[in-house]
Amino acid sequence: MTAVPVPHRVVARRAETADTVTLRFEPVAAALPEFLPGQFAMVHSFGRGEIPVSVSSVQATGGLAHTVRSVGAVSDGLCSARVGDVVGIRGPYGTPWEPERARGRDVVVVAGGIGFAPLRPLILAVLAEPAAYRRVNILIGARTPGDLIARAEVASWATAYTGITVDQPEVDWRGDVGVVTQLLGRAHFEPEETTAFVCGPEPMIRATSRELAHLGVPRDQVQVSLERNMRCATGHCGHCQLGPLLVCQVGPVVDWERAEPLLSVREL
Ligand SMILES: Cc1cc2nc3c(=O)[nH]c(=O)nc-3n(C[C@H](O)[C@H](O)[C@H](O)COP(=O)(O)OP(=O)(O)OC[C@H]3O[C@@H](n4cnc5c(N)ncnc54)[C@H](O)[C@@H]3O)c2cc1C
Ligand code: FES
Incomplete structure (x- = not known):
């Protein structure tokens, strides 16, 4: 670096x-x-x-x-x-996604808004090795249909399930409306044998990770990407502090097991 x-x-x-x-x-x-x-x-x-x-x-x-x-x-x-x-x-x-921890397991990728962007290269890496993973599920949420990124590329991906939902539909929208967690019920995965990757606005990360944990996905198998204001990115300025963690050093990708207590405190 x-x-x-x-x-x-x-x-x-x-x-x-x-x-x-x-x-x-x-x-x-x-x-x-x-x-x-x-x-x-x-x-x-x-x-x-x-x-x-x-x-x-x-x-x-x-x-x-x-x-x-x-x-x-x-x-x-x-x-x-x-x-x-x-x-x-x-x-x-920062820390990368760890797809190697998902090998041999079901994969659930959940993206909210611009959170799709950091997940895209992970999805490409997983799809490039179909034999290495079990069922791959991609769940995407956006504010409106016009805010969806890379729709044609997403449509071309071979997955067990791809779901897209928006908060505010436009007149010609025929797809799902509502929060992205509602798509989990349609995805194909065995919770105990699943590794999840989640990126999006913080309330979406909290709601999705909690729902995954509630369904039985181990909390250390839910990888989330955290966003904090950053200036140096080298552990010196303290701008990215979240509780005891400097996100630029231990993140942005951390396990939900580690992130949950810190994000819950901020919620109070
Ligand atoms: C690790 C990491 C990865 C990121 N990846 C992407 C990415 O792939 N694509 C992308 O578009 N953005 C990404 N961001 C967010 C991006 O850094 C901010 O949007 C940017 O810093 C805003 O700066 P600005 O000068 O344009 O706007 P500013 O005037 O600084 O901010 C505009 C608004 O955005 C809010 N804001 C600023 N920074 C953040 C932040 N880090 N998190 C949440 N809200 C913020 C401010 O509070 C303000 O309301 C990432 C942030 C982090 C920490
Ligand atoms: S951005 Fe400066 S310590 Fe993390």
């Missing part, structure tokens, strides 16, 4: 939704070490600042890419980047 932003050029740009863009990068000169699915980079938009963004594609499969939702100054700067523009990227940082 490097603590200094390394110049990267935007080589492809895809608008995913009205406010979300996927940018693929190539190094201008020196390359960064390989990222693993679940890890994040600090991405620097020149003149605006730097934010943590997970990888939505890794160098080994498809090239380094980030999927960014515009919510403020820096993310907006990144979403406005064009092919040929240069940004600074440092990393890899």
Whole structure:
């Protein structure tokens, strides 16, 4: 990993939704070490600042890419980047998903909103080895149909079950409406033999992980990705503190067994 932003050029740009863009990068000169699915980079938009963004594609499969939702100054700067523009990227940082712990087991992936992006390279890694896993289930929730990312790609994936639900349907929406946890009842998995991967807004992570645990999925087999404000990403500034944990050091991916008491305290 490097603590200094390394110049990267935007080589492809895809608008995913009205406010979300996927940018693929190539190094201008020196390359960064390989990222693993679940890890994040600090991405620097020149003149605006730097934010943590997970990888939505890794160098080994498809090239380094980030999927960014515009919510403020820096993310907006990144979403406005064009092919040929240069940004600074440092990393890899943080803990990756651990698909090896799911080998031989059923897999349940639950994504909420932009939380789909960090899960995408994990899903690709799991689907690339169909013999290594039992039934793969992908459950996706979004605010509206227009907020769904990579719909065509999702539709092309061979899974035991893929479910999509939205909070607010549009007139031509024929799919499910409501919270993503309601899809768990239709997924194909034996809870004790299941490993789950969950990423999305914190209330969604809490509700989903609790429901998985209630159904019988071991709490140490539920991997969640936590979001905290980050500045250094190297364990020095304390911005990402969650209870006794520095999320940039022990996260963002942690077991629900470890995350639950910390997120419950914040709820009080
Ligand atoms: C490990 C990690 C991975 C991330 N991966 C992605 C990703 O793949 N794609 C993506 O679009 N975003 C991702 N984010 C969130 C992203 O970092 C924030 O959206 C960004 O920092 C906002 O900065 P800004 O300057 O654009 O907006 P700001 O003006 O800083 O913030 C705009 C709004 O977003 C809220 N906000 C800022 N940072 C966070 C945060 N970390 N968590 C929750 N709310 C926040 C602020 O409170 C404010 O309401 C990730 C965050 C972390 C910690
Ligand atoms: S972001 Fe600075 S300590 Fe984690």
